[in-house]
Amino acid sequence: MITKEQVLQALSHVEEPDLKKDLVTLNMIQDIEIQDNKLRFSVVLTTPACPLKGLIENACRNAISHFISPEVQVEINMTSRVTTQKNTGVPGVKNIIAVASGKGGVGKSTVAANLALALSQTGAKVGLIDADIYGPSVPIMFGLEGARPQASQVNGKTRIEPIEKYGIKLLSIGFFTDPNQPVPWRGPMVSTAVKQLFNDADWGELDYLVVDLPPGTGDVHITVTQTFPVTGAVIVTTPQNVALADARKGIGMFLMEAINVPVLGVIENMAYFTPAELPENKYYIFGQGGGQRLAAQIDAPFLGDIPLVKGISESGDAGEPIVLQKDNPMASAFFNIAERVAQQVSIYNARVADKA
Numbered sequence: 338m339i340t341k342e343q344v345l346q347a348l349s350h351v352e353e354p355d356l357k358k359d360l361v362t363l364n365m366i367q368d369i370e371i372q373d374n375k376l377r378f379s380v381v382l383t384t385p386a387c388p389l390k391g392l393i394e395n396a397c398r399n400a401i402s403h404f405i406s407p408e409v410q411v412e413i414n415m416t417s418r419v420t421t422q423k424n425t426g427v428p429g430v431k432n433i434i435a436v437a438s439g440k441g442g443v444g445k446s447t448v449a450a451n452l453a454l455a456l457s458q459t460g461a462k463v464g465l466i467d468a469d470i471y472g473p474s475v476p477i478m479f480g481l482e483g484a485r486p487q488a489s490q491v492n493g494k495t496r497i498e499p500i501e502k503y504g505i506k507l508l509s510i511g512f513f514t515d516p517n518q519p520v521p522w523r524g525p526m527v528s529t530a531v532k533q534l535f536n537d538a539d540w541g542e543l544d545y546l547v548v549d550l551p552p553g554t555g556d557v558h559i560t561v562t563q564t565f566p567v568t569g570a571v572i573v574t575t576p577q578n579v580a581l582a583d584a585r586k587g588i589g590m591f592l593m594e595a596i597n598v599p600v601l602g603v604i605e606n607m608a609y610f611t612p613a614e615l616p617e618n619k620y621y622i623f624g625q626g627g628g629q630r631l632a633a634q635i636d637a638p639f640l641g642d643i644p645l646v647k648g649i650s651e652s653g654d655a656g657e658p659i660v661l662q663k664d665n666p667m668a669s670a671f672f673n674i675a676e677r678v679a680q681q682v683s684i685y686n687a688r689v690a691d692k693a
């Protein structure tokens with residue numbers, strides 16, 4: 338008869354490759370059930386978007402086979418509980434991920450929307466705040482032009498209900514402004530409006546709250562990073578030197594002592610052009626490798642690249658971001674990036690826990 342101790346002993350030989358500790362020490366092995374030579378247990382990952390899910394499952398099977406017996410019938414339930422280390426200042430929200438760029442128009446909102454949806458499709462609970470006061474994109478990208486979130490008064494306080502679409506909760510500054518008028522707000526008004534998107538909304542329980550920041554480094558960045566302990570920032574750039582130079586400034590702001598937000602990594606958008614009729618051909622029209630070089634310079638991970646493809650802009654304009662088209666190869670590019678972002682959040686949370 339196999340014992341629980343044998344199982345834990347065997348699985349203590351399996352290391353979580355990112356967190357560099359074994360699964361038993363990390364308390365990731367749970368619900369062990371043994372019946373004759375049948376064994377069942379759960380592996381509780383730190384995110385449902387874990388890119389190493391398959392690898393960890395195989396390593397567990399191999400460990401049971403090697404350290405106990407190849408005859409054991411193993412059933413593994415790969416599950417997850419997203420980690421958090423900071424009180425994000427928003428009750429129920431475990432992690433805040435800021436999506437930023439130096440330059441405008443590099444595809445930051447496209448990345449933020451597809452990242453939020455991809456994380457949600459892996460099984461995480463996700464919200465998206467569009468805090469881009471100069472050009473809110475969520476109303477168009479989610480087919481929600483003219484939508485107005487419900488607001489109610491609870492004990493004298495305003496409660497805004499985020500709008501739910503495609504499985505995620507959404508709030509955009511664009512839901513509260515006239516799309517045909519510019520927003521001539523001064524610093525304090527911007528700050529109040531942005532804080533309300535976090536504080537006055539009923540976000541419920543969220544694993545990840547993705548925040549689409551305006552381009553550059555301005556009032557919104559200061560407000561968000563100073564008011565809410567952001568887990569980390571994801572930097573979107575295109576390959577041109579002008580975009581990279583501005584991205585570097587944006588990164589510099591997050592790393593300033595007074596701001597101190599970790600940079601989870603760099604994403605290169607519009608990395609190359611691929612014509613639909615020649616999918617194997619890649620034309621590096623804006624230069625090659627800039628995003629990777631930038632990531633290396635700041636010693637942050639390169640999270641992936643996304644080509645310039647008509648389908649990405651068309652799907653955004655049509656109110657259905659491309660990750661919703663499961664079979665589209667571009668959807669998998671965004672899924673890979675979402676996994677890498679979730680992985681970095683988990684690594685960061687584990688590091689903070691270790692220091693504590």
Ligand SMILES: Nc1ncnc2c1ncn2[C@@H]1O[C@H](COP(=O)(O)OP(=O)(O)OP(=O)(O)O)[C@@H](O)[C@H]1O
Nearest residue numbers: 441442443444445446447472644645646649650653
């Ligand atoms: N990889 C891509 N391929 C094709 N079109 C793209 C790609 N990424 C973004 N776009 C398109 O480029 C335009 C700008 O993208 P987006 O609004 O996401 O950029 P942004 O950086 O958020 O802009 P802003 O500075 O206004 O905040 C949009 O029309 C979008 O659909």
